[in-house]
Amino acid sequence: MAPKPAFELPYFYNYRPYFTLQPVRDTREKQIQLWKELILSFCKHYGMYIVDVDDFPLFANKSIERKLTNEARELFLNALVMEGRAEWLGKDHRKCLLLWRRIEDWADLIISWVQENALENGVVTLDEMRTGDEARGTDLENLEMIILERAVRLLEARGKAQMFKGSSADDTGVKFFI
Amino acid sequence: MLLLEAQLSESGRPILQPGEIECQLIDSTDIDLEQETKPPYWNPLLGGIVSLTTHRIIWIERTRKKEPVQSRAFAIPHPAVHALEPPKKGGLKSLFGKQAVKLRIVVGIRKDGALATRDAASAVRVVMVFRNLDSNSDAFVTRFQEVLEAKAWTVIPPTSALPGRAHPGSEPSFSGRQDGSQPSRAFTTAHAGVSGILKREEAQAKQADETLQEAFGDLNALMSKAKDMVALAERIRMRLAGSSGGTGGGTDEGEGSRQEMQDLLLSVGIASPVTRENAGALYHQQLSRQLSDFVGPLLVKSNGMMALVDVYCFFNRARGTELISPDDLLQACRLWERVNAPVRLRRFESGVxxxxxxxxxxEAIFAQLAQLVKTPDGTHFGISASDAARALGLPPALAKEELLAAEYRGLLCRDDGADGLRFYHNFFLELDSLQEAAAGQQQ
Known part of the structure; x- marks a missing residue:
């Protein structure tokens, strides 16, 4: 598979004020909006699910020698959390799970993937779903386990799947009824 | 109108003549004529502020709030006053509680009915009625008598008396003045030519020297000399202005220090400061007006705005020994709106x-700033408070306030990096979303 083309950063990514938390309300709201969109599309482009607050490439721009303060990083991610597009992992707010596709959308994606690969009534492990041959080249490839598990749980609640606990987390099997 | 019209400043303070000093102010005062001498066209002047100066009695119409019309003012020059008839004390009426105090002023009038400063044909009684019973009308009357005795108007103001002007032939003639008694300078060969000029310069230098010596010799003397000092400062300033225009070929440093000197001297000199003693209850209101008159020209020089702290310094320096407290200054500023002054106090978001x-x-400043951030330098590196100060001709502290105000309005945004706080054009508000930004870029 060809490597993904580099993400195209918006031109204002090289504007210094973009990296300073704006104190005026209207301006700040627009700034938060732009950051939220940028973080989501960047993660989606590279298939990233977890943002490390202290080490996320977008948060520092070496070419203009600017980086976001810790306060700004948390603020922008928090804005995503409020919208249900992200979740803090742990109370210290150092890592953030990004849902650039909502759980329901992931669940729908799994259904169509199951149908495409004729896995109805068959059993697959969670791990196979993200690393198996069938997953290669799809958005499920290397999907964060937490997200996958939640999407399957959602399907379980809808009566479309059943999970079987295995000896370890990786061995958890899923049976789909569609 | 029997009385002479008097000039008022924009804020409603009387414009004093050279050498004239305000001595006492009193409010709620009417000016009327005795019944039997009242001409048919006479309207009494009611409820105004009366200012007693060394040269005149000035009645100033009370301004109503929010009324842009300039108030009127009328004056009686002291030379026209023949006598004062102070209010009688302990009369029968005073037994029945307090009454408005009346002061009768006998003034000379010419045959045509106008005020006569000399050679009066007849006399009429002008009645001043002090309606404010709390005001110290006794002190006013006493002061009036003192002023009349002092005859300050016969003294030639020092600015004109000292031969400081460049052309010896163009001494202003005083024959048209009220007293008309100043003999014009006789022309002799001793005053002519280069030696004459040198002699005069010498005499002048000596005189200036003496004034300084006397003034600094003793603080009391300084106070009494304050007026002369102001005149001297004024004269030096005129000379500086004249010589910088004339020679032109000074070194930069010389020019700089001359400019500085000129600036210093420009801010010297409120010859007749409003004080608690001479204004009493009118203190803050009159102070407010005087301050407004004083600040006006300074504002023009400093691009329309000054920090209040600077105003305080300048104002007190100009007042010399009659210093006011910051509190009085603030109160005076707060009254500006009430007295319809052409200046106003403003608080920035930061509290400055x-x-x-x-x-x-x-708007004008914002427009300038908006232009500044769109220059190539401004786009790349933003503008700092000192950049803005240079471009706007304001002190950096005020330039920063303007930047913050422009930011608050959404015109600018900030970069708080290693280079300090810098301001940029606010691109945030131009963008609605990332997609739009990308689309805009591709166009």
Missing amino acids: LIVQARGHSD
Whole structure:
């Protein structure tokens, strides 16, 4: 598979004020909006699910020698959390799970993937779903386990799947009824 | 009208003549004529402020709030006053509680009915009625008598008396003045030519020297000399202005120090400061007006705004020994709106207080700033407070306030990096979303 083309950063990514938390309300709201969109599309482009607050490439721009303060990083991610597009992992707010596709959308994606690969009534492990041959080249490839598990749980609640606990987390099997 | 019309400043303070000093102010005062001498066209002047100066009695119409019309003012020059008839004390009426106090002033009038400063044909009684019973009318009357005795109007103001002007032939003639007694300078060969000029310069230098010596010799003497000092400062300033225009070929440093000197001297000299003693209850209101008159020209020089702290320094320096407290200054500023002054006090978001002309708007400054951030340098590196100060001709502290105000309005945004706080064009508000930004870029 060809490597993904580099993400195209918006031109204002090289504007210094973009990296300073704006104190005026209207301006700040627009700034938060732009950051939220940028973080989501960047993660989606590279298939990233977890943002490390202290080490996320977008948060520092070496070419203009600017980086976001810790306060700004948390603020922008928090804005995503409020919208249900992200979740803090742990109370210290150092890592953030990004849902650039909502759980329901992931669940729908799994259904169509199951149908495409004729896995109805068959059993697959969670791990196979993200690393198996069938997953290669799809958005499920290397999907964060937490997200996958939640999407399957959602399907379980809808009566479309059943999970079987295995000896370890990786061995958890899923049976789909569609 | 029997009385002479008097000039008022924009804020409603009387414009004093050279050498004239305000001695006492009193409010709620009427000026009327005795019944039997009242001409048919006479209207009494009611409820105004009366200012007693060394040269005149000035009645100033009370301004009503929010009324842009200039109030009127009328004056009686002291030379026209023949006598005062102070209110009688302990009369029968005083037994029945307090009454408005009346002061009768006998003034000379010419045959045509106008005020006569000399050679009066007849005399009429002008009645001043002090309606404010709390005001110290006794002190006013006493002061009036003192002033009449002092005859300050016969003294030639020092600015004109000292031969400081460049052309010896163009001494202003005083024959047209009220006293008309000043003999014009006789022309002799001793005063002519280069030696004459040198002699005069020498005499002048000596005189200036003596004034300084006397003044600094003793603080009391300094106080009494304050007026002369102001005149001297004024004269030096005139000379500086004249010589910088004439020679032109000074070194930069010389020019700089001359400019500085001129600036210093420009801010010297309120010859007749409003004080608690001479204004009493009118203190803050009159102080407010005087301050407004004083600040006006300064604002023009400093691009329309000044920090209140600077105003305080300048004002007190100009007042010499009659210093006012910061509190009085603030009160005076707060009264500006009430007295319809052409200047106003303004508070920036940060709490910094400044004084600016009433007509002055931020729009012009914002437009300048908006232009500044769109220059190539401004786009790349932003503008700092000192960049803005240089471009706007304001002190950096005020320039920063303007930047913050422009930011608050959404015109600018900030970069708080290693180079300090810098301001940029606010691109945030131009963008609605990332997609739009990308689309805009591709166009």
